[in-house]
Amino acid sequence: MKKIYFLIILFCIINISYSQWVKVSNGLPKQKVVALTTKGNKIFAAVGNSGVIVNNNNSGIFLSTNNGLNWYAANNGMQDTNNVSSLITCGINIIAGTSKGFYKTTNDGLSWYQSNNGLPSNSPINAMSVNGATIAACVSATKVYISTNEGSSWFYASSSLPDPIYCRSIAINGNSIFFGTEYTYQIAGRGIYKSTNNGISWFTVNNGISNNVNILSLAANGTNLFAGTRENGIYLSTNDGNNWKQVNNGLPSESGFSVLAINGTSVFTGTGGYSSLYYGIYKSTNNGANWFAVNNGIQFNSLKINSLAVNNTNIFAGTADNLYTTSNGGTNWFIASDGIPGCTRILTYSSIGTNTFIGSYYGYGVYVSSDYGINWNQINNGLPINFINGYILASSNAYLFSGIDGSGQNGYGVYKSSDNGANWIAANNNFPVNTYRTIIACNGSNIIANAHNWGVYISTNLGISWNAAPIYTTFNIPASCFTFLRNKVFAGTNSTSSTGYGIFSSTNNGTNWVTSSDGIPTNAHIRCLSVNGNNIFAGTGLYTAHNGHGIYKSTNSGLNWFAVNNGINSNAEISFIICNGLNIFAADLDRGIYLSTDNGENWTLKNEGLPAFYLLGALGVSGNYLFVNVDGQELYRRSISEITSTNPISSNVSYEYYLSQNFPNPFNPSTKIKFEIPETPLSPPFGKGGIVSLKIFDILGREVAILINDKLTPGSHEVDWNASEFASGVYFYSLIADGVIIDTKKLVLLK
Numbered sequence: 001m002k003k004i005y006f007l008i009i010l011f012c013i014i015n016i017s018y019s020q021w022v023k024v025s026n027g028l029p030k031q032k033v034v035a036l037t038t039k040g041n042k043i044f045a046a047v048g049n050s051g052v053i054v055n056n057n058n059s060g061i062f063l064s065t066n067n068g069l070n071w072y073a074a075n076n077g078m079q080d081t082n083n084v085s086s087l088i089t090c091g092i093n094i095i096a097g098t099s100k101g102f103y104k105t106t107n108d109g110l111s112w113y114q115s116n117n118g119l120p121s122n123s124p125i126n127a128m129s130v131n132g133a134t135i136a137a138c139v140s141a142t143k144v145y146i147s148t149n150e151g152s153s154w155f156y157a158s159s160s161l162p163d164p165i166y167c168r169s170i171a172i173n174g175n176s177i178f179f180g181t182e183y184t185y186q187i188a189g190r191g192i193y194k195s196t197n198n199g200i201s202w203f204t205v206n207n208g209i210s211n212n213v214n215i216l217s218l219a220a221n222g223t224n225l226f227a228g229t230r231e232n233g234i235y236l237s238t239n240d241g242n243n244w245k246q247v248n249n250g251l252p253s254e255s256g257f258s259v260l261a262i263n264g265t266s267v268f269t270g271t272g273g274y275s276s277l278y279y280g281i282y283k284s285t286n287n288g289a290n291w292f293a294v295n296n297g298i299q300f301n302s303l304k305i306n307s308l309a310v311n312n313t314n315i316f317a318g319t320a321d322n323l324y325t326t327s328n329g330g331t332n333w334f335i336a337s338d339g340i341p342g343c344t345r346i347l348t349y350s351s352i353g354t355n356t357f358i359g360s361y362y363g364y365g366v367y368v369s370s371d372y373g374i375n376w377n378q379i380n381n382g383l384p385i386n387f388i389n390g391y392i393l394a395s396s397n398a399y400l401f402s403g404i405d406g407s408g409q410n411g412y413g414v415y416k417s418s419d420n421g422a423n424w425i426a427a428n429n430n431f432p433v434n435t436y437r438t439i440i441a442c443n444g445s446n447i448i449a450n451a452h453n454w455g456v457y458i459s460t461n462l463g464i465s466w467n468a469a470p471i472y473t474t475f476n477i478p479a480s481c482f483t484f485l486r487n488k489v490f491a492g493t494n495s496t497s498s499t500g501y502g503i504f505s506s507t508n509n510g511t512n513w514v515t516s517s518d519g520i521p522t523n524a525h526i527r528c529l530s531v532n533g534n535n536i537f538a539g540t541g542l543y544t545a546h547n548g549h550g551i552y553k554s555t556n557s558g559l560n561w562f563a564v565n566n567g568i569n570s571n572a573e574i575s576f577i578i579c580n581g582l583n584i585f586a587a588d589l590d591r592g593i594y595l596s597t598d599n600g601e602n603w604t605l606k607n608e609g610l611p612a613f614y615l616l617g618a619l620g621v622s623g624n625y626l627f628v629n630v631d632g633q634e635l636y637r638r639s640i641s642e643i644t645s646t647n648p649i650s651s652n653v654s655y656e657y658y659l660s661q662n663f664p665n666p667f668n669p670s671t672k673i674k675f676e677i678p679e680t681p682l683s684p685p686f687g688k689g690g691i692v693s694l695k696i697f698d699i700l701g702r703e704v705a706i707l708i709n710d711k712l713t714p715g716s717h718e719v720d721w722n723a724s725e726f727a728s729g730v731y732f733y734s735l736i737a738d739g740v741i742i743d744t745k746k747l748v749l750l751k
Contacts, residue, residue, distance in 0.1 A: 028360075028367060028376050028635060030047075030321060030322045030323065030335075030337040030340045031047040031048065031059065031321070031340060032047065032048050032306060032318075032319075032320050032321060033045050033046070033047055033048075033306060033307055033318025033319065033322070033323045033337075033340070034046050034047070034048045034084065034085060034086075034306050034307060034318065035084065035085065035086045035087040035096075035097075035306075035307050035318070036087060036307045036308065036309035036316050036318050037087040037088055037089045037094065037309055038089065038309055038310070038311035038316075039089045039094060039108070041065055041066075041067075041311075042063060042064070042065055042108055043063070043064045043065075043067070043068060043309070043311055043316060044061055044062070044063055044074070044087055044094055044109065045061070045062045045063075045064070045071065045087075045316075045318060045323060045340065046060070046061055046084035046085070046086070046087050046096065046307075047059050047060060047061070047062055047084075047340055048083065048084060048085075059081045059084075060073060060074075060075040060078060060081025060084060061073070061074050061075055061078070061081070061084060061087070061096060061109060062074060062340055063108065063109045064336075067311070067314055067325065067327075067336070068314075068316060068323065068325045068336030068337070069336065069338060070338050070727060071337065071338065071340050072727060073702070074105075074108070074109025074110070075109075075112070076109075076110060076111050076112065076700055077103070077105075077111045077112035077113055078096070078098070078103055078112045079100060080098060080099055080100055083098050083099035083100075083124075084096050084097070084098050085097050085098065085099070085124070085125055085126060085127075086125055086126070086127055086128045087128075088128045088129070088130045088135065089130070090130045090133065090135055090150045090151060091133065091150050092106055093105065093106055093150055093151065094108065094109065095115070095128065095130075095135065095150075095151050096112070097124075097125025097126070097127070097128050097137065098124070098125060099122075099124045099125075100114070100122050100123075100124075101114060101115075101116040101119050101121075101122065101123050101124075101125065102114065102115045102116055102119070102125060102137075102151055102154075103115065104151050115151045115152065116154070117152065117153040117154060118145070118153050118154035118155055118156075119139065119145060119154045120139075120140070123139050123140050124139070124140055124141070125137055125138070125139055126138040126139070126140075126141050126167060126168065127167065127168065127169050127170045127179075128170065129170045129171045129172045129177075129218075130172065131172035131173075131174070133147075133148060133149060133150050134146065134147070134148050134172060134198070135147045135150070135151055136157075136170050136172055136177045136179070136199070137154075137170065138167035138168070138169075138170050138179060139167075141166055141167060142158075142163075142164050142165055142166060142167065143156065143158045143167070144156075144157045144158045144161070144167060144170070144179060144199055145157060145158075146177070146198055146199045148198065155199075157195070157198065157199025157200070158199070158202075160200070160201045160202050161193065161202050165181055166181055166182045167179050167180075167181060167182075168180055168181060168182040168214065168215060168216060169215055169216060169217050169218045169227075169228075170218065171218035171219060171220050171225070172220070173220035173225055173240065174240075175196055176194055176195070176196050176240055176241065177194070177195045177196075177198070177199065178192055178193065178194050178205070178218055178220075178225065178241060179192070179193050179218070180192050180214075180215025180216070180217070180218050180227060181193070181214075181215060182214045182215065182216070182230075190211070190212060190213070191204055191205075191206040191209055191213065191215065192204065192205050192206055192209065192215055192218075192227060192241060193205070194240075194241050205237075205241035205242060205244075206244070207242065207243050207244060208235070208237075208243050208244035208245055208246075209227070209232075209235055209244050210231075210232055213229045213230070213231055213232050214229055214230040214231065214256070215227050215228075215229055216228050216229060216230055216256055216257060216258045216272070217257060217258055217259050217260045217269075218260065219260035219261065219262055219267070220262075221262040221267065221287075223238055223239070223240070224236060224237070224238055224287055225237040225238075225240065225241055226247075226260050226262075226267060226269075226288065227244070228256070228257030228258065228259070228260050228269055229256065229257065230256035230257075231256070232246060232248075233246055233247075233248035233251050233253070233257065234246070234247050234248060234251065234257055234260075234269060234288060234291075235247070236287065236288045247284075247287070247288030247289060247291075248291070249289065249290050249291060250282065250290050250291035250292055250293075251269075251282055251291045252271070252279045255271040255272075255278060255279050256271065256272060257269045257270070257271060257272070258270060258271070258272030258305065258306070259272065259305055259306065259307055259308045260308070261308035261309065261310055261315065262310070263310040263315060263329075265285060266283055266284070266285050266329060267283070267284045267285075267287070267288060268281055268282070268283050268294075268308055268315065268330065269281070269282050269283075269284075269291075270282075270305025270306075270307075270308055270317065271303065271304065271305060272304050272305050272306060278303040278304040278305070279293065279295075279303060280293060280294075280295035280298055280302075280303040280305065281293070281294050281295055281298070281305055281308075281317060281330060281333075282294065283329070283330050294326075294329075294330030294331065294333075295333070296331065296332050296333060297324065297326075297332050297333035297334055297335075298317070298319070298324055298333050299322070299378065300378075300380075301320070301321055301364050301365075302319035302320060302321055302322050302324070303319070304319060304320040305317055305318070305319055306318045306319060306320065313327055314326070314327050315329075315330065316336070317333065321364070322335055322337055323335070323336050323337040323340060324336060345360065345361035345617060345629065346358050346359070346360055346361070346617055346618045346629035346635060347359045347360065347361055347392055347393075347617075347618055348392050348393045348394070348618055348620070349393065349618060349619075349620025349621070349622065349627055350393040350394055350395045350400060350620075351395065351621075351622040351623070352395050352398060352400060352420060354370060354372075354623065355368055355369070355370055355420050355421075356368065356369045356370075356372055356373060356622035356623070356625075356627070357379075357393055357395070357400060357421060358376075358393070358618075358620075358627075358635070359392055359393040359402060364378070365378055365379070365380035365383055366378070366379050366380060366383065366393065366402060366421055367379065368420065368421050372622060372623050372625050372637065373622075373625065373627060373635065373637045379417075379420075379421035379422060380424075381422065381423050381424065382415065382417075382423050382424035382425055383402065383404075383415055383424045384404060384412055392404075392438060392439055392440050393440075394440045394441050394442045394447070395442060396442035396443070396444060396445070396447065396462065397444070397445075397462070398418060399416060399417065399418055399462055399463070400416070400417045400418075400420065400421055401414060401415070401416055401417075401427070401440055401442065401447060401463060402414070402415045402416075402417075402424065402440075403438030403439060403440035403449055404438055412438075413426065413427075413428040413431045413432065413438060413451070414426070414427045414428055414431055414438060414440065414447075414449055414463060414466075415427060416462075416463050427459075427463035427464070428466075429464065429465040429466060430457075430465055430466045430467065431449070431451065431457055431466040432451045432454040432457075438450065438451055439479060439480065439481065439482065440482075441481075441482035441483065441484070443484035443489070445460060445461060445462050446458065446459070446460050446484070446489075446509065447459040447462065447463050448469075448482050448489055448491075448510070449466070450478060450479040450480075450482070450491075454468075455468065455469075455470040455471070455477070455478070456468075456469045456470060456471060456479055456491060456510060457469060458489075458509050458510040460509060467509075467510070469506070469509065469510020469511065469513075471491060471493070471504050471513045477493050477504075478493065478494065479491040479492065479493055480492050480493060480494045480525070480526055480527060481526060481527065481528050481529045482529065483529035483530055483531050483536065484531065485531050485534075485536060485557060485558075487507060488505055488506070488507050488557060488558070489505065489506050489509070489510065490503055490504070490505050490516065490529055490536065490558060491503070491504045491505075491506075491513070492526025492527070492528070492529050492538060493526060494525045494526065494527075501517070501520075501522060501523050501524065502515060502516075502517030502520045502524065502526065503515070503516045503517045503520060503526055503529070503538060503558060503561075504516060504517075505557075505558050516554075516558035516559065517561070518559065518560045518561060519552065519554075519560050519561035519562050520538065520540070520552055520561050521540075524540045524541075525540060525541060526538055526539075526540055527539045527540060527541065527573070527574060527575050527576075528574065528575060528576050528577050529577070530577040530578065530579050530584075531579065532579035532584060532599065534555060534557075535553055535554065535555055535599055535600070536553070536554045536557070536558055537551060537552070537553055537564075537577045537579070537584065537586075537600060538551065538552045538553075538554075538561065538577075539551055539574030539575060539576065539577045539586060540552065540574060541571070541572060541573040541574055549570065549571050549572050549573065549574075550563060550564075550565040550568050550570070550572050550574060551563070551564050551565055551568060551572075551574055551577070551586060551600060551603075552564065553599075553600050564596075564600035564601060565603070566601060566602050566603060567594070567602050567603035567604055567605075568586075568588070568594060568603045569588065569590075569591055571590075572588045572590075572591065573588060573589035573590060574586050574587065574588055575587050575588075575589050575616070575618075575619075576618060576619035576620075578619055578620065578621050578626070580621050580626075580640060582597055582599075583595060583596070583597055583640065583643075584596040584597075584599070584600055585606075585619060585621075585626060586603065586619075587616050587618075587619040587628065588616065589615055589616055590615065590616075591605065592605050592606070592607040592610060592616065593605065593606045593607060593610075593616075593619070593626075593628060594606070595643060606638075606643050607706060608706055608707055608708050610628075610630060610636060610706060611630060611634075611703070611704075611705075611706070616628060616629070616630060617629030617630065621640070624639055624640050625637045625638065625639060625640065626638050626639075626640050626643065656676070656678055657675070657676060657677065657678060657735060657737055657742040657743070658675060658676040658743075659673075659675045659676075659733075659735040659742060659743040659744075659745060660673065660674040660675060661745055662721075662733065662745070662747045665747050665748060666747075666748040666749065666750040667723075667747070667748070667749060667750070668723075668749065668750050668751050669722055669723050669724040669749070669751070670720055670721065670722045670723070670724075671720070671721055671723075671747060672718055672719070672720055672721075673694065673707070673718065673719050673720075673721060673733060674716065674717065674718045675694065675716075675717055675718075675719075675735050676715075676716055676717075677692060677712050677713070677714045677715060677716075677717065677737075678714055679714040692708060692712045692735070692736070692737050693706065693708055693734075693735075693736040693737075694706075694707040694708040694719060694733060694734070694735055694736070695707070695733065695734050695736065696721065696731055696732070696733050697731065697732045697733070697734065698729070698731055698732075699729060699730045699731070699732075701732075704726065704731070705721065705723075705726075707719050707721055707733075721733075723749050726749060727749075727751075728749050728750055728751045729748075729749060730746060730747075730748055731746070731747050731748070731749060732744050732745065732746055732747070733745055733747060
């Protein structure tokens, strides 16, 4: 667009120094790595759903060219990046099996296209194997398809097989194709099948294999063929599948063996399948005669192995929550997932001194950081791990407490640590241990906890013993949050009962409760409570059918409440409120982080630097940093002083939007970007006081950073972009006003 520059006016260039949200997930679990393949010095990893909230931008296929030190997304052209099940290398091609058939790339992931000629539309791919130009695949779980031209076309190769049949694994060894079945959903056709004529005919090769065995994995090494099963360990055939024998010396008997990989004379297998017990990776150097565990460096929660791949002397293992590599045959493993999105759903934060703690979801436990999130370490000694949904944290004095969401399993409840989480002990005296959703809060020596299916309990001696403190004696009301105002405790509920909704308070440690909901809409879901001086704030909202979205405030100890939503969306789902001095932060599940500096009278979004997200998670404060969990995956932090700093704005303004070229350019790792915001623009967009965004995009047009997304006063502004966490390359930045792209310029990061 044509740019009309300012009249002869002296401008004051204001350095806004907008801070950005910075990802701080080093040491936290990553996404589930479901498939791996290699091509020369390139490693491809398929990253999929880990049971957490998944943003499709954070799943799919990732590429590394430096043995896993760094990864970047390589998904251009793929329709459903969250459902890649398998990967193979075939000549110069990489082929991906997905829920919608095959995708193929001839340029190492720069672009993908569907390659389904001869395949039924939208056919999910379960497994693949390759030998030269021949590819065999399990399709729609019940059919075998074969390609003899590197995936350009496919033909049906199941006409001689029983129907139905469930194909779980497949391998090619010379002229023979083998596939293993799983009998869970079938009556006939169990075991291993073999074809020597590209699938025209098949016959069973099960001599020595027990009946009703599920074949989870297959791998060939010269004349040796290995089969991993769910029930009976591993079988070996030395004569092209004609005879089999068990080779389980050293293997655990309780786990299935879902993956196999061969590196020279070494055979590796990973435990997985549908077993609830996982033991990691095992290795054999004598064709399976003996096996030994090789898990040094692999975390406890990563012992379910989804994929294995070999690249020269390097071996890669994709687990339920991370990617590991070894260069010494499995003696030591190291995390190799920088650039792969995380999968940590964080429930709560707490802090003691300079230590920051997070309670995670899905059994990952508790993590601690002594450098405000730069690095994290698991601290689960003494905590229950199996069958855990989450860990809720609170601290009091020098003690750290964890409420366990145990899905009704016995032996859980509240745990306590007096050494910054290094060791945990149960603190369940008179507390129901077969509970779940144990929410906890502290005030001096008083600890309050919600045992979801049992009601509220209070301890006045730092968790040594507990007393029941039911809100109602006639029926149980589960509390969703707590807070304290001096000697008064408040409980928010999510009940839809006409007598059980809203906020309750007690002045005698839960012996008696009274309703404190005057001004709160009927049936409002109280998601969070927070105190700032004499003010109490309540965050509400869950379903659109419920009343009371937004934030409510009480200035008289909960006697009355009134809405304080100026600047907040009318459908806001306020899940967390954090009070930090004069600053109040609120997390809206769908829209981001709000800030109020006037006790809730006005709110402003503060999302600069956050990626595009589907759902925000937990919000917390430690030191001078605000932390937020994005999409149940990555953890971000931002300096509170930077968020809340007041920036002077020039009173001399332009008549047009104007975006300057960044300086320096090229840069490493920081550069400055200047732009102008007019008071009354001479050309569209004509809006005054609208939202202005400054966004960074990679060379494929994907949004990688948001530097500004806020209402700005007219004038001259300058923002710094610190790209220390980004790879070298060409990027673009766009100035956007009221949804209209004003201008876009190129910048180059050279490291």
